[in-house]
Amino acid sequence: MDNPDELMEQPDLAGPILFYNEEVIEHFTNPRNVGELPEAETDGYGLVGDPSCGDQMKLWIQVREGRIEKIAFKSFGCPGAIATSSMLTELARGKSIEEARRITDDDVVEALGGIPERKKHCSLLGVMALQAAIQDWESRTSEDGGARP
Numbered sequence: 001m002d003n004p005d006e007l008m009e010q011p012d013l014a015g016p017i018l019f020y021n022e023e024v025i026e027h028f029t030n031p032r033n034v035g036e037l038p039e040a041e042t043d044g045y046g047l048v049g050d051p052s053c054g055d056q057m058k059l060w061i062q063v064r065e066g067r068i069e070k071i072a073f074k075s076f077g078c079p080g081a082i083a084t085s086s087m088l089t090e091l092a093r094g095k096s097i098e099e100a101r102r103i104t105d106d107d108v109v110e111a112l113g114g115i116p117e118r119k120k121h122c123s124l125l126g127v128m129a130l131q132a133a134i135q136d137w138e139s140r141t142s143e144d145g146g147a148r149p
């Protein structure tokens, strides 16, 4: 049998932390715009999932005069999903609906200064949730004749 002392050696715990750059770690540990908007403040809501990993993302927007006034998200995902969703909300907040619609996962990754190649798919969750929330906003505004401000 192997030396029991060798079996008790601590694994290298620094690895996963070094995997992400400082900006990504900062957004993962202090994610912006986390939470949800109350029903009265919600003009659009999106729920999306990534079937490959089972992660999920919920996102709420409030739209005023065609701009995203408030945005909030809850991620049931990995550090990459949380950091990229946090950055996505920062990019989208204050933007017009048309500008927000054009935000891509590449924009999010670039704003974070990069993300490991095999985690790039995580940046899609936030973008897809934003698109879903915008679609929901559009269907709500068409249902009530565009009465929302």
Ligand code: FES
Pocket (backbone or CB within 6 Å): 050, 053, 054, 055, 077, 078, 079, 080, 081, 119, 121, 122, 125
């Ligand atoms: S592994 Fe699923 S979103 Fe990152």
